[in-house]
Amino acid sequence: MNVSVSPDSADSRGSRGSRRSLGSPVFPGVDAAALDIDVSAEVAALYSDGITARKGAFTPEWADRLGEDVAKAFEEARSRPGGAVGRGPNRYYVEIHPEQIRGFVELVDHPWVRSLCTATLGPDYRIVELGFDVPLEGAVNQPWHRDFPMPEETRRERRLTSLAFNVTTVDTEEDMGPFEIAPGTQWDDSEDFEHGMFPPKADYDRYLRRAVRKYPRRGDISARTALTIHRGTANQSAKSRPVLVLGVDGPEANNGERHDAAVTRAYWETLPERVRRHLDCAIVDELTPVTQLHTIEGLVMGDA
Template identity: 60%
Template sequence: MNAPANISYDVTENLKTLQTDGITGLKGAFSSEWADAMREDMMTAFWSAIQRPGGAVGRGPRRWYVEIHPQDFGGFVDLITHPWVVAMCENALGPDYQIVEIGLDVPFQGARYQPWHRDFPSPTDTYVDRRITSLAFNLTGVDVTPDMGPFEVAPGTQYDDGREWKHEMFPDKSLWGRFQERASKKYPQRGDISCRSALTVHRGTEHLSPIARPVMVLGVDAPGAGHAELHDMMVTQDYFDALPEKAKKHLVCRVVDELVPISQKHDIEGLVMGADPA
């Protein structure tokens, strides 16, 4: 699947926004029908994972993260070969970028505010040289409304040093005022893609709706960023053989005879408890 014929974008402007704000996006990258199929795949994967130890990890009350196999997501190849995704990866991370993670984040009714955080400690490449070395692409499975605990981001914080923060990821609450001043809630629609630095400070917000808000997450690294060690993507030989060459080139995974359930390695302890909204 390629971008719809009526979709136009300016990668140069997207890259400029990414460098300035730490987040950018493309509206209508896929059809709503494509997104609906993605949602079905996400919820099937979630209900399977939640039943086994280590299959789903908490990201706060009533909020979980699940890593999946590429084969669990029927639109995986569509996503990683989408021309906008490819262009953002090549231009932000270089021609040898590495696809290291595919998973989903699911908040349900009762999910609370998360503390402000980033997804992992910042490398010197970013806080000194202001170079982005990893990207997270997010795709919503529903049209997000204000009661669905929308994603909240503090633009421009991807270059914050963070070495004095707890685990180098969680700024002290005394520093939250700066993020609150910049805070921007996002209301994506089915088919939209966002692209951000995982170091841009962000949080999930309070989820009041009875409708779950599953989000697909694609993680991509520049060579040497090292986040593949936190994940364990695997595909079967027949699936790998059928991939287009441009997908094989960038996918960091094991090729196995039989898929086995994923036991997740990237557990963010600081997100287990919820936080006050202030």
């Protein structure tokens, strides 16, 4: 097995560390003065740990409204073929259209979200995914995985080309199957990764030693590179744990090819220009329910 393991502690910024200093954004040509807020520490965390967060970005009431919209979309999706894709037993993913949630503009136009996308991916970042994961009662441990194979830009240059933002709709508790991540593993690279995403089980002990469970509360938002090895854990409660997912690509990334979001012309006209310039989706006269395209082969395997 040929595994390139991520470096630790002071060396974790990699060979392009001068571009990742705490004093300036990573993406070349982006002036820190052009950002809404200083996110240099968060960019450094993305390159070292693979994940960062903003506590209390929204009010709990905002998150409650999001939870209502997600619940409505989940009920609709499960009522039709192809509306929800399984991510293991009692665990689902659903892609939705932006206007299905009332807080879409507040989310993508939040200063922290805008600044982090610009500093990490550049001024031409594209919003390509809006969906949610729902681990229900009885969901089991997922296999350790990343969400897509490592892009060549990341492999050659140790540069991130996309981000995934997660927004919980509930206060996460230990028995609800919290998200678990192995910090620093975004750089792991091996020909033994099945489909480029699933590391061999021989590596699981190393991920368990690194593993950190996350317990976000309503109003918190996190950002990560989906290359960092992670998994959902077993939900041993009687409660579901819905989490909204916002996917953002830089200029070179092609994750949008796996998604099928759209907005109506009427909704498009209501959007601020600085949201429209980043929203990469079809503009239609009438919305058609999304048939899920973003399957992650292997997560239906069950308890790993």
